[in-house]
Amino acid sequence: HLQERLKEIEKEMSPGLELIVLSDQSVYIAQAIDEVISAALIGGLLAILVLYFFLGDPRATAVIGISIPGSAVATFLPLEQAGVSLNIMSLGGLALGIGMLVDNSIVVLESIDRHLSLGSPRQEAGIKGATEVAGAVTASTLTTLCVFMPIVFVDGIAGQLFKDQAITVCVSLIVSLATALTLVPALTAFTLG
Numbered sequence: 001h002l003q004e005r006l007k008e009i010e011k012e013m014s015p016g017l018e019l020i021v022l023s024d025q026s027v028y029i030a031q032a033i034d035e036v037i038s039a040a041l042i043g044g045l046l047a048i049l050v051l052y053f054f055l056g057d058p059r060a061t062a063v064i065g066i067s068i069p070g071s072a073v074a075t076f077l078p079l080e081q082a083g084v085s086l087n088i089m090s091l092g093g094l095a096l097g098i099g100m101l102v103d104n105s106i107v108v109l110e111s112i113d114r115h116l117s118l119g120s121p122r123q124e125a126g127i128k129g130a131t132e133v134a135g136a137v138t139a140s141t142l143t144t145l146c147v148f149m150p151i152v153f154v155d156g157i158a159g160q161l162f163k164d165q166a167i168t169v170c171v172s173l174i175v176s177l178a179t180a181l182t183l184v185p186a187l188t189a190f191t192l193g
Helices: 002-012 026-055 057-082 088-117 122-152 155-190
Strands: none
Touching: 002 088, 026 057, 057 088, 057 155, 088 122, 088 155, 122 155
């Protein structure tokens, strides 16, 4: 692809000028992004195994396991609208946001499970459980959001380095909160109880 693009550029150049590639960082960047994606997938699988170990319930683990990719996919559209591309920094920010999603989802799931154990029907347990912890989960997420939000507005080299990561963290935190308070209770109503 690079060679084709170079030929197109050379056609537009004045005669006698030559374009020479001194260094091609795209190979390194592509490898780094592949490694980050691979590490994220392995991390996601490990997270699901740890969740299963602690929750001991395959259905509860499946609820969170389904919410993780759902939250990640839902994060991509706002990122595209914000002009953030997939790169090492944005993928790192996505990993942080997914970590918060797991935290929020476990809190909501445990609250729903408590209502189920008290005898509430599944749908009612989902509503009561999510409502009961919504304030705490929202406050926790918003305080983390307050830490990363100012980085979005930093200028200079630091802004160039960390802006994509900060935007990704902020967007993924908002999506993770919405997922934990909507998707997790809805999935729980169909799978647990």
